[in-house]
Amino acid sequence: MKTDTNPLILAIDNGSSSVRAGFFDAAGRSVGEVVKIKRRFQIGPNGESELNPLAATVHTRNAIDLLLAEHPNASVHFVSFCAFWHSLCGLDSNNEPTTPILGWADTRARQYSAMLKQNFDEKQIHERTGAHFHSSFWPAKLLWMRDEEPEIWARTARWLSFSDLCQQELFGDARTSVSMASATGMFDQAACIWDDELLRFIGLDPQKMPEVAAREEVIRPSPEAISRWPQLANARILPAIGDGAADTLGSHCEKLGEAVLMIGTSASMRMMYEGEPPQHLPEGLWSYRLDERRIVIGGALSDGGNLITLLRRKYAINRDINHELARRKREESLRVEPFFFGERSTGYREDAKGEILGFDERHDGIDVVLAAMHAIADRLADIAERLERFASVESIKASGGTLREYPVWREIIEAKLGKAIAPSHTRESSLRGTVLLALERLGKMEL
Numbered sequence: 074m075k076t077d078t079n080p081l082i083l084a085i086d087n088g089s090s091s092v093r094a095g096f097f098d099a100a101g102r103s104v105g106e107v108v109k110i111k112r113r114f115q116i117g118p119n120g121e122s123e124l125n126p127l128a129a130t131v132h133t134r135n136a137i138d139l140l141l142a143e144h145p146n147a148s149v150h151f152v153s154f155c156a157f158w159h160s161l162c163g164l165d166s167n168n169e170p171t172t173p174i175l176g177w178a179d180t181r182a183r184q185y186s187a188m189l190k191q192n193f194d195e196k197q198i199h200e201r202t203g204a205h206f207h208s209s210f211w212p213a214k215l216l217w218m219r220d221e222e223p224e225i226w227a228r229t230a231r232w233l234s235f236s237d238l239c240q241q242e243l244f245g246d247a248r249t250s251v252s253m254a255s256a257t258g259m260f261d262q263a264a265c266i267w268d269d270e271l272l273r274f275i276g277l278d279p280q281k282m283p284e285v286a287a288r289e290e291v292i293r294p295s296p297e298a299i300s301r302w303p304q305l306a307n308a309r310i311l312p313a314i315g316d317g318a319a320d321t322l323g324s325h326c327e328k329l330g331e332a333v334l335m336i337g338t339s340a341s342m343r344m345m346y347e348g349e350p351p352q353h354l355p356e357g358l359w360s361y362r363l364d365e366r367r368i369v370i371g372g373a374l375s376d377g378g379n380l381i382t383l384l385r386r387k388y389a390i391n392r393d394i395n396h397e398l399a400r401r402k403r404e405e406s407l408r409v410e411p412f413f414f415g416e417r418s419t420g421y422r423e424d425a426k427g428e429i430l431g432f433d434e435r436h437d438g439i440d441v442v443l444a445a446m447h448a449i450a451d452r453l454a455d456i457a458e459r460l461e462r463f464a465s466v467e468s469i470k471a472s473g474g475t476l477r478e479y480p481v482w483r484e485i486i487e488a489k490l491g492k493a494i495a496p497s498h499t500r501e502s503s504l505r506g507t508v509l510l511a512l513e514r515l516g517k518m519e520l
Contacts, residue, residue, distance in 0.1 A: 084505075086156075088156075089157045091109050110139075114176050155503050155506065157316050159176070159210060161211055165229060165230050174235045182213040199354060201262065207421045246295070253312070334470070344369070364510075372456035385442065390439070407444045409429055453489070454489040469495065470494070471495065476497075
Protein backbone atom coordinates (compact mmCIF):
# COMPACT_ATOMS: atom_id res chain seq x y z
CA MET A 74 0.00 0.00 0.00
CA LYS A 75 1.37 3.39 -0.96
CA THR A 76 0.11 5.12 2.12
CA ASP A 77 2.30 8.22 1.67
CA THR A 78 0.40 9.27 -1.46
CA ASN A 79 -2.83 7.52 -0.60
CA PRO A 80 -3.42 8.02 3.14
CA LEU A 81 -5.69 5.53 4.86
CA ILE A 82 -8.68 6.46 6.99
CA LEU A 83 -9.82 4.11 9.73
CA ALA A 84 -13.57 4.65 10.05
CA ILE A 85 -15.54 3.31 13.02
CA ASP A 86 -19.31 3.25 13.51
CA ASN A 87 -20.03 2.58 17.18
CA GLY A 88 -23.70 1.70 16.79
CA SER A 89 -26.25 0.48 19.30
CA SER A 90 -26.52 -2.99 17.71
CA SER A 91 -23.00 -3.42 16.31
CA VAL A 92 -19.54 -1.94 15.86
CA ARG A 93 -18.32 -1.58 12.29
CA ALA A 94 -14.79 -0.67 11.28
CA GLY A 95 -13.20 -0.32 7.87
CA PHE A 96 -10.36 1.23 5.91
CA PHE A 97 -10.90 3.85 3.21
CA ASP A 98 -8.46 5.59 0.88
CA ALA A 99 -8.08 9.27 0.00
CA ALA A 100 -10.76 8.95 -2.66
CA GLY A 101 -13.23 7.59 -0.10
CA ARG A 102 -13.08 4.06 -1.54
CA SER A 103 -13.33 1.06 0.76
CA VAL A 104 -10.10 -0.89 1.20
CA GLY A 105 -10.82 -4.49 2.10
CA GLU A 106 -13.78 -5.81 4.08
CA VAL A 107 -15.63 -4.00 6.87
CA VAL A 108 -15.32 -5.70 10.25
CA LYS A 109 -18.59 -6.06 12.17
CA ILE A 110 -19.10 -7.11 15.79
CA LYS A 111 -22.67 -7.39 17.04
CA ARG A 112 -23.87 -6.33 20.47
CA ARG A 113 -27.19 -5.72 22.21
CA PHE A 114 -28.45 -3.41 24.92
CA GLN A 115 -29.76 -5.19 28.01
CA ILE A 116 -33.45 -4.39 28.47
CA GLY A 117 -35.18 -4.57 31.87
CA PRO A 118 -38.77 -4.50 33.13
CA ASN A 119 -38.54 -1.00 34.64
CA GLY A 120 -37.34 0.75 31.49
CA GLU A 121 -33.69 -0.25 31.66
CA SER A 122 -31.63 -0.07 28.44
CA GLU A 123 -27.97 -0.54 29.29
CA LEU A 124 -24.60 -1.56 27.93
CA ASN A 125 -21.72 -2.73 30.07
CA PRO A 126 -19.16 0.07 29.56
CA LEU A 127 -16.11 -2.20 29.70
CA ALA A 128 -17.62 -4.80 27.36
CA ALA A 129 -18.78 -2.11 24.93
CA THR A 130 -15.27 -0.65 24.81
CA VAL A 131 -13.81 -4.12 24.26
CA HIS A 132 -16.16 -4.56 21.28
CA THR A 133 -14.60 -1.47 19.69
CA ARG A 134 -11.06 -2.51 20.57
CA ASN A 135 -11.64 -5.96 19.09
CA ALA A 136 -12.99 -4.47 15.87
CA ILE A 137 -9.83 -2.35 15.53
CA ASP A 138 -7.66 -5.38 16.37
CA LEU A 139 -9.30 -7.48 13.67
CA LEU A 140 -9.06 -4.77 11.04
CA LEU A 141 -5.42 -3.88 11.72
CA ALA A 142 -4.47 -7.57 11.82
CA GLU A 143 -5.67 -7.77 8.22
CA HIS A 144 -3.56 -4.71 7.30
CA PRO A 145 -0.32 -5.09 9.29
CA ASN A 146 1.62 -2.63 7.10
CA ALA A 147 -1.03 0.07 6.98
CA SER A 148 -0.17 3.64 7.94
CA VAL A 149 -3.30 5.37 9.19
CA HIS A 150 -3.54 9.15 8.78
CA PHE A 151 -7.00 9.60 10.32
CA VAL A 152 -9.29 7.73 12.66
CA SER A 153 -12.83 9.00 12.22
CA PHE A 154 -15.64 7.92 14.54
CA CYS A 155 -19.37 8.08 14.76
CA ALA A 156 -21.44 6.72 17.63
CA PHE A 157 -25.02 6.55 18.85
CA TRP A 158 -26.37 9.79 20.27
CA HIS A 159 -27.91 10.44 23.73
CA SER A 160 -25.93 7.92 25.83
CA LEU A 161 -24.80 8.76 29.36
CA CYS A 162 -22.27 7.17 31.69
CA GLY A 163 -20.22 8.27 34.68
CA LEU A 164 -16.52 7.96 35.52
CA ASP A 165 -14.88 8.33 38.93
CA SER A 166 -11.61 10.16 39.61
CA ASN A 167 -9.65 7.06 38.53
CA ASN A 168 -11.51 6.89 35.21
CA GLU A 169 -13.43 3.81 36.33
CA PRO A 170 -17.11 3.62 35.29
CA THR A 171 -19.61 4.43 38.02
CA THR A 172 -22.66 3.56 35.92
CA PRO A 173 -23.62 1.38 32.98
CA ILE A 174 -24.01 3.10 29.63
CA LEU A 175 -27.58 4.39 29.64
CA GLY A 176 -29.02 4.41 26.13
CA TRP A 177 -31.68 6.60 24.56
CA ALA A 178 -34.30 3.90 25.21
CA ASP A 179 -33.69 3.87 28.99
CA THR A 180 -36.86 5.43 30.42
CA ARG A 181 -36.26 5.13 34.16
CA ALA A 182 -35.86 8.91 34.40
CA ARG A 183 -39.31 9.56 32.89
CA GLN A 184 -40.82 11.13 36.01
CA TYR A 185 -38.10 13.81 35.94
CA SER A 186 -39.29 15.04 32.57
CA ALA A 187 -42.44 16.23 34.33
CA MET A 188 -40.31 18.00 36.95
CA LEU A 189 -38.37 19.81 34.24
CA LYS A 190 -41.56 20.87 32.49
CA GLN A 191 -42.87 22.32 35.75
CA ASN A 192 -39.75 24.40 36.28
CA PHE A 193 -38.94 25.63 32.78
CA ASP A 194 -40.58 27.02 29.70
CA GLU A 195 -40.09 23.94 27.54
CA LYS A 196 -40.51 25.89 24.32
CA GLN A 197 -37.55 28.13 25.21
CA ILE A 198 -35.40 25.15 26.19
CA HIS A 199 -36.42 23.32 23.01
CA GLU A 200 -35.34 26.21 20.84
CA ARG A 201 -32.13 26.73 22.82
CA THR A 202 -30.97 23.11 23.14
CA GLY A 203 -32.82 21.55 20.22
CA ALA A 204 -34.37 18.97 22.53
CA HIS A 205 -37.67 18.42 24.31
CA PHE A 206 -37.71 17.30 27.93
CA HIS A 207 -37.62 13.51 27.78
CA SER A 208 -35.89 10.62 29.51
CA SER A 209 -33.73 9.98 26.44
CA PHE A 210 -31.81 13.21 27.14
CA TRP A 211 -29.33 14.09 29.86
CA PRO A 212 -31.32 16.56 32.04
CA ALA A 213 -33.87 13.96 33.16
CA LYS A 214 -31.26 11.21 33.48
CA LEU A 215 -28.93 13.38 35.57
CA LEU A 216 -31.74 14.41 37.89
CA TRP A 217 -32.72 10.78 38.29
CA MET A 218 -29.13 9.84 39.13
CA ARG A 219 -28.85 12.73 41.58
CA ASP A 220 -32.01 11.81 43.47
CA GLU A 221 -32.21 8.02 43.09
CA GLU A 222 -28.50 7.11 43.21
CA PRO A 223 -26.88 9.68 45.54
CA GLU A 224 -23.81 7.53 46.25
CA ILE A 225 -23.10 7.14 42.53
CA TRP A 226 -23.77 10.85 42.04
CA ALA A 227 -21.21 11.73 44.72
CA ARG A 228 -18.55 9.33 43.35
CA THR A 229 -18.87 10.45 39.74
CA ALA A 230 -16.14 12.89 38.71
CA ARG A 231 -17.23 13.20 35.05
CA TRP A 232 -20.34 12.54 33.00
CA LEU A 233 -19.70 11.41 29.45
CA SER A 234 -21.24 9.99 26.31
CA PHE A 235 -20.21 6.44 25.47
CA SER A 236 -18.09 7.70 22.58
CA ASP A 237 -16.10 9.88 25.02
CA LEU A 238 -15.56 6.92 27.34
CA CYS A 239 -14.46 4.79 24.39
CA GLN A 240 -11.94 7.43 23.28
CA GLN A 241 -10.62 7.66 26.85
CA GLU A 242 -10.14 3.91 27.12
CA LEU A 243 -8.70 3.37 23.64
CA PHE A 244 -6.73 6.56 23.02
CA GLY A 245 -6.40 8.35 26.37
CA ASP A 246 -8.50 11.45 25.52
CA ALA A 247 -12.18 11.93 26.38
CA ARG A 248 -12.83 15.27 24.66
CA THR A 249 -16.25 15.28 23.06
CA SER A 250 -17.34 16.78 19.77
CA VAL A 251 -19.84 19.57 19.24
CA SER A 252 -21.94 16.97 17.43
CA MET A 253 -22.07 14.57 20.38
CA ALA A 254 -22.65 17.37 22.90
CA SER A 255 -25.45 18.83 20.79
CA ALA A 256 -27.66 15.77 21.26
CA THR A 257 -27.53 15.64 25.05
CA GLY A 258 -30.33 18.16 25.64
CA MET A 259 -27.83 20.13 27.77
CA PHE A 260 -26.10 22.13 25.03
CA ASP A 261 -26.83 25.67 23.86
CA GLN A 262 -26.95 25.11 20.10
CA ALA A 263 -26.23 28.70 19.10
CA ALA A 264 -23.44 29.45 21.59
CA CYS A 265 -21.95 25.92 21.42
CA ILE A 266 -21.54 25.73 25.20
CA TRP A 267 -23.15 23.73 27.99
CA ASP A 268 -26.42 25.29 29.07
CA ASP A 269 -25.77 27.15 32.32
CA GLU A 270 -29.42 27.37 33.40
CA LEU A 271 -29.89 23.60 33.22
CA LEU A 272 -26.58 22.95 34.97
CA ARG A 273 -27.58 25.24 37.85
CA PHE A 274 -31.00 23.62 38.19
CA ILE A 275 -29.50 20.13 38.31
CA GLY A 276 -26.77 21.31 40.68
CA LEU A 277 -23.99 20.00 38.48
CA ASP A 278 -20.49 21.46 38.47
CA PRO A 279 -19.61 22.38 34.86
CA GLN A 280 -16.20 20.78 35.44
CA LYS A 281 -17.97 17.42 35.51
CA MET A 282 -19.24 17.87 31.96
CA PRO A 283 -17.16 16.73 28.97
CA GLU A 284 -14.61 19.12 27.52
CA VAL A 285 -15.80 20.10 24.05
CA ALA A 286 -13.11 19.96 21.38
CA ALA A 287 -12.96 22.87 18.97
CA ARG A 288 -13.48 22.20 15.27
CA GLU A 289 -9.80 21.99 14.31
CA GLU A 290 -8.72 20.01 17.37
CA VAL A 291 -7.79 16.36 17.05
CA ILE A 292 -6.88 13.59 19.44
CA ARG A 293 -3.48 11.96 19.32
CA PRO A 294 -3.22 8.29 20.32
CA SER A 295 -1.65 7.63 23.70
CA PRO A 296 1.65 5.71 23.97
CA GLU A 297 -0.37 2.69 25.12
CA ALA A 298 -2.55 2.88 21.99
CA ILE A 299 0.51 3.14 19.72
CA SER A 300 2.12 0.18 21.48
CA ARG A 301 -0.95 -1.92 20.72
CA TRP A 302 -1.53 -0.49 17.23
CA PRO A 303 1.76 0.74 15.67
CA GLN A 304 -0.17 1.53 12.47
CA LEU A 305 -1.73 4.48 14.35
CA ALA A 306 1.57 6.10 15.34
CA ASN A 307 0.99 9.13 13.10
CA ALA A 308 -2.78 9.13 13.17
CA ARG A 309 -5.01 12.05 14.03
CA ILE A 310 -8.26 11.04 15.67
CA LEU A 311 -11.47 13.01 15.17
CA PRO A 312 -13.77 13.05 18.23
CA ALA A 313 -16.87 11.02 17.41
CA ILE A 314 -19.82 12.66 15.70
CA GLY A 315 -23.39 11.48 16.15
CA ASP A 316 -24.40 8.52 14.01
CA GLY A 317 -27.43 10.38 12.67
CA ALA A 318 -25.22 13.24 11.49
CA ALA A 319 -22.79 10.77 9.90
CA ASP A 320 -25.62 8.91 8.18
CA THR A 321 -27.05 12.14 6.78
CA LEU A 322 -23.66 13.22 5.45
CA GLY A 323 -22.91 9.74 4.13
CA SER A 324 -26.24 9.69 2.30
CA HIS A 325 -25.17 12.93 0.55
CA CYS A 326 -28.08 14.90 1.99
CA GLU A 327 -26.19 18.11 2.61
CA LYS A 328 -28.68 20.93 2.16
CA LEU A 329 -32.25 21.86 2.97
CA GLY A 330 -34.74 20.00 0.84
CA GLU A 331 -32.63 16.83 0.79
CA ALA A 332 -33.92 14.42 3.43
CA VAL A 333 -32.74 10.99 4.50
CA LEU A 334 -35.23 8.46 5.87
CA MET A 335 -33.54 5.81 7.96
CA ILE A 336 -34.87 2.59 9.45
CA GLY A 337 -32.37 0.52 11.37
CA THR A 338 -32.84 -0.36 15.04
CA SER A 339 -34.89 2.83 15.38
CA ALA A 340 -36.29 5.08 12.64
CA SER A 341 -35.78 8.72 11.72
CA MET A 342 -36.07 11.39 9.06
CA ARG A 343 -33.56 14.23 8.87
CA MET A 344 -32.19 17.12 6.83
CA MET A 345 -28.87 18.92 7.16
CA TYR A 346 -27.83 22.45 6.24
CA GLU A 347 -25.06 24.94 6.79
CA GLY A 348 -25.99 27.93 8.93
CA GLU A 349 -27.41 28.88 12.30
CA PRO A 350 -29.71 26.70 14.45
CA PRO A 351 -33.41 27.26 13.75
CA GLN A 352 -34.87 30.13 15.77
CA HIS A 353 -38.33 28.59 15.65
CA LEU A 354 -37.95 24.83 15.68
CA PRO A 355 -41.20 23.01 14.80
CA GLU A 356 -42.63 21.29 17.85
CA GLY A 357 -41.87 17.58 17.99
CA LEU A 358 -38.63 17.84 16.02
CA TRP A 359 -35.07 18.09 17.27
CA SER A 360 -32.05 20.09 16.15
CA TYR A 361 -28.47 18.86 16.66
CA ARG A 362 -25.14 19.57 14.99
CA LEU A 363 -22.69 17.84 12.69
CA ASP A 364 -20.10 20.46 13.64
CA GLU A 365 -19.81 24.20 14.32
CA ARG A 366 -21.22 25.16 10.93
CA ARG A 367 -23.71 22.42 10.03
CA ILE A 368 -27.09 21.68 11.58
CA VAL A 369 -29.11 18.45 11.47
CA ILE A 370 -32.86 18.78 12.01
CA GLY A 371 -35.39 15.97 12.15
CA GLY A 372 -37.31 13.49 14.23
CA ALA A 373 -36.53 10.03 15.58
CA LEU A 374 -38.78 7.14 16.56
CA SER A 375 -37.85 4.67 19.27
CA ASP A 376 -39.61 1.87 17.35
CA GLY A 377 -38.16 0.81 14.01
CA GLY A 378 -36.51 -2.43 13.03
CA ASN A 379 -36.40 -3.35 16.72
CA LEU A 380 -40.21 -3.61 16.75
CA ILE A 381 -40.26 -5.88 13.68
CA THR A 382 -37.61 -8.06 15.31
CA LEU A 383 -39.68 -8.18 18.51
CA LEU A 384 -42.86 -9.17 16.66
CA ARG A 385 -41.08 -11.81 14.59
CA ARG A 386 -39.73 -13.33 17.79
CA LYS A 387 -43.08 -13.24 19.58
CA TYR A 388 -44.89 -14.85 16.65
CA ALA A 389 -42.01 -17.28 15.86
CA ILE A 390 -41.56 -15.97 12.30
CA ASN A 391 -38.19 -17.28 11.19
CA ARG A 392 -38.57 -17.26 7.40
CA ASP A 393 -38.28 -14.66 4.66
CA ILE A 394 -41.65 -12.91 4.70
CA ASN A 395 -41.19 -10.30 1.97
CA HIS A 396 -43.37 -12.17 -0.54
CA GLU A 397 -46.14 -12.63 2.03
CA LEU A 398 -46.00 -8.98 3.08
CA ALA A 399 -46.21 -7.87 -0.55
CA ARG A 400 -49.37 -9.86 -1.30
CA ARG A 401 -51.18 -9.18 1.99
CA LYS A 402 -53.83 -6.53 2.16
CA ARG A 403 -53.74 -4.47 5.32
CA GLU A 404 -56.52 -5.33 7.76
CA GLU A 405 -57.98 -1.97 8.80
CA SER A 406 -59.48 -3.51 11.95
CA LEU A 407 -56.01 -4.49 13.18
CA ARG A 408 -53.91 -1.66 14.57
CA VAL A 409 -50.54 -1.41 16.22
CA GLU A 410 -49.56 1.46 18.51
CA PRO A 411 -45.81 1.62 17.76
CA PHE A 412 -44.53 2.65 21.17
CA PHE A 413 -43.15 -0.65 22.48
CA PHE A 414 -39.82 1.09 23.09
CA GLY A 415 -41.38 4.38 24.20
CA GLU A 416 -42.13 7.53 22.26
CA ARG A 417 -39.75 10.25 21.18
CA SER A 418 -40.78 12.22 18.10
CA THR A 419 -43.22 13.69 17.79
CA GLY A 420 -45.17 13.63 21.05
CA TYR A 421 -42.35 12.79 23.49
CA ARG A 422 -44.90 11.18 25.80
CA GLU A 423 -43.26 9.33 28.66
CA ASP A 424 -46.40 7.24 29.25
CA ALA A 425 -46.79 5.99 25.67
CA LYS A 426 -47.21 2.21 25.46
CA GLY A 427 -47.18 -0.20 22.58
CA GLU A 428 -50.44 -2.04 21.84
CA ILE A 429 -51.90 -4.50 19.34
CA LEU A 430 -55.58 -3.71 18.88
CA GLY A 431 -58.27 -5.68 17.04
CA PHE A 432 -56.36 -8.96 16.82
CA ASP A 433 -58.67 -11.98 16.37
CA GLU A 434 -58.73 -15.50 14.91
CA ARG A 435 -58.44 -14.18 11.34
CA HIS A 436 -55.03 -12.69 11.97
CA ASP A 437 -51.52 -14.06 12.23
CA GLY A 438 -48.09 -12.66 12.93
CA ILE A 439 -47.60 -11.45 9.33
CA ASP A 440 -50.72 -9.29 9.68
CA VAL A 441 -49.32 -7.77 12.88
CA VAL A 442 -45.94 -7.07 11.28
CA LEU A 443 -47.68 -5.39 8.33
CA ALA A 444 -49.82 -3.30 10.68
CA ALA A 445 -46.69 -2.26 12.59
CA MET A 446 -45.02 -1.17 9.35
CA HIS A 447 -48.02 0.98 8.49
CA ALA A 448 -48.07 2.47 11.99
CA ILE A 449 -44.38 3.43 11.88
CA ALA A 450 -44.93 4.84 8.38
CA ASP A 451 -47.68 7.07 9.84
CA ARG A 452 -45.24 8.34 12.48
CA LEU A 453 -42.61 9.08 9.84
CA ALA A 454 -45.24 10.95 7.80
CA ASP A 455 -45.91 13.11 10.86
CA ILE A 456 -42.19 13.94 11.06
CA ALA A 457 -42.15 14.73 7.33
CA GLU A 458 -45.09 17.10 7.69
CA ARG A 459 -43.29 19.00 10.47
CA LEU A 460 -40.09 19.14 8.44
CA GLU A 461 -42.12 20.71 5.62
CA ARG A 462 -42.98 23.55 7.99
CA PHE A 463 -39.27 24.31 8.20
CA ALA A 464 -38.23 23.66 4.59
CA SER A 465 -39.81 21.97 1.60
CA VAL A 466 -38.77 18.32 1.32
CA GLU A 467 -37.78 18.01 -2.33
CA SER A 468 -36.07 14.61 -2.30
CA ILE A 469 -35.78 11.66 0.09
CA LYS A 470 -33.07 9.03 0.22
CA ALA A 471 -33.42 5.69 1.98
CA SER A 472 -30.94 4.52 4.59
CA GLY A 473 -30.65 1.68 7.07
CA GLY A 474 -30.37 -2.08 6.85
CA THR A 475 -33.96 -2.76 7.89
CA LEU A 476 -35.37 -0.64 5.09
CA ARG A 477 -33.26 -2.62 2.61
CA GLU A 478 -34.38 -5.89 4.19
CA TYR A 479 -38.10 -5.14 3.64
CA PRO A 480 -38.66 -3.48 0.22
CA VAL A 481 -42.43 -3.40 0.78
CA TRP A 482 -41.92 -1.13 3.79
CA ARG A 483 -40.37 1.52 1.57
CA GLU A 484 -43.43 1.30 -0.71
CA ILE A 485 -45.76 1.69 2.29
CA ILE A 486 -43.88 4.80 3.45
CA GLU A 487 -43.85 6.26 -0.06
CA ALA A 488 -47.64 5.93 -0.19
CA LYS A 489 -47.98 7.70 3.17
CA LEU A 490 -45.62 10.53 2.18
CA GLY A 491 -46.85 10.89 -1.40
CA LYS A 492 -43.19 11.07 -2.42
CA ALA A 493 -40.70 8.66 -3.92
CA ILE A 494 -37.84 7.44 -1.75
CA ALA A 495 -34.62 6.88 -3.68
CA PRO A 496 -32.97 3.57 -2.74
CA SER A 497 -29.59 3.92 -1.10
CA HIS A 498 -26.56 2.69 -3.02
CA THR A 499 -24.37 3.08 0.07
CA ARG A 500 -24.66 0.16 2.47
CA GLU A 501 -22.51 1.77 5.15
CA SER A 502 -23.72 5.37 5.03
CA SER A 503 -22.71 6.17 8.63
CA LEU A 504 -19.19 4.90 8.00
CA ARG A 505 -19.17 6.80 4.72
CA GLY A 506 -20.13 10.00 6.56
CA THR A 507 -17.17 9.68 8.93
CA VAL A 508 -14.90 9.14 5.91
CA LEU A 509 -16.22 12.25 4.15
CA LEU A 510 -15.56 14.28 7.29
CA ALA A 511 -12.00 12.98 7.46
CA LEU A 512 -11.44 13.75 3.76
CA GLU A 513 -12.62 17.29 4.41
CA ARG A 514 -10.04 17.64 7.17
CA LEU A 515 -7.35 16.13 4.94
CA GLY A 516 -8.13 18.81 2.38
CA LYS A 517 -9.15 16.22 -0.20
CA MET A 518 -12.74 17.34 -0.43
CA GLU A 519 -14.79 20.45 0.27
CA LEU A 520 -18.18 19.67 1.77
